[in-house]
Amino acid sequence: MEPVAFYKQLADDTRLSCLLLILAEQELCVCELTEALDLSQPKVSRHLAQLKKSGLLDDRRQGKWIFYSISKDLPHWAKLVLIETGQQNPEFIKDKLFKLNRMGSRPERVGACCYKESYS
């Protein structure tokens, strides 16, 4: 992970918000981020695709939903930067977290094993 490429990804309001929300919540789907950030679905999807392509995010499908999480391959220093940024700037995602938690009908998280079981 080249430092400049990494910071280019953090240098956008939508992308940094997605990253810090996902960091706080372990994983989030597109519709949750769309609601929390109050942005259009294509806009959120486009930025998530970019973050995934750049190696900052992983994704997994669960039924209709795709959940994004911080990439397990992200270098330690980069993860530290994200954590430090989130901890020292709580106000940056405060209202977005509030909107997220206020949201009704969030998709249930199901572990990979259990999910397969209940739909086979």
Add this chain to the structure above:
Amino acid sequence: MEPVAFYKQLADDTRLSCLLLILAEQELCVCELTEALDLSQPKVSRHLAQLKKSGLLDDRRQGKWIFYSISKDLPHWAKLVLIETGQQNPEFIKDKLFKLNRMGSRPERVGACCYKESYS
């Protein structure tokens, strides 16, 4: 210091190089950075001006030279990010540091008090 504004400043090769070199050397003047990065003087000056305006760098004049250093007002979390980036990516500035140290006739650093004295 807004996180996104901060990361915008790190999201450019010239600027991140300047920041990490200055971090490693305490302070550097434009001609030293121009030599270390092998870039045109106006290009380096422009980026340094941007970093100063954004609050990441301080400057002080000493005779013909202007020395830039990491801003004393930079939030702690932001300074930590810079330090972590530099420590974990030594190869990013390795060759630039080499060019800098190979450089002949670097301007002498003089403390503010002594400088005034010797030219009054």
Add this chain to the structure above:
DNA sequence: GTAACATATATGAAATAACGTATATATAAA
């Protein structure tokens, strides 16, 4: 004073990034 050096800024062109909108794909429910 003038010349030489270090740095800053202005300008317009070129490259890059972000956007809204429309549409495509994939899954699940009926």
Add this chain to the structure above:
DNA sequence: TTTATATATACGTTATTTCATATATGTTAC
């Protein structure tokens, strides 16, 4: 198999960033 929901992508436009070049400012040496 049709419908609804969630997500992804394509396209053309607009906004932002970066750049090279030329020029201006400020300092020192002569």
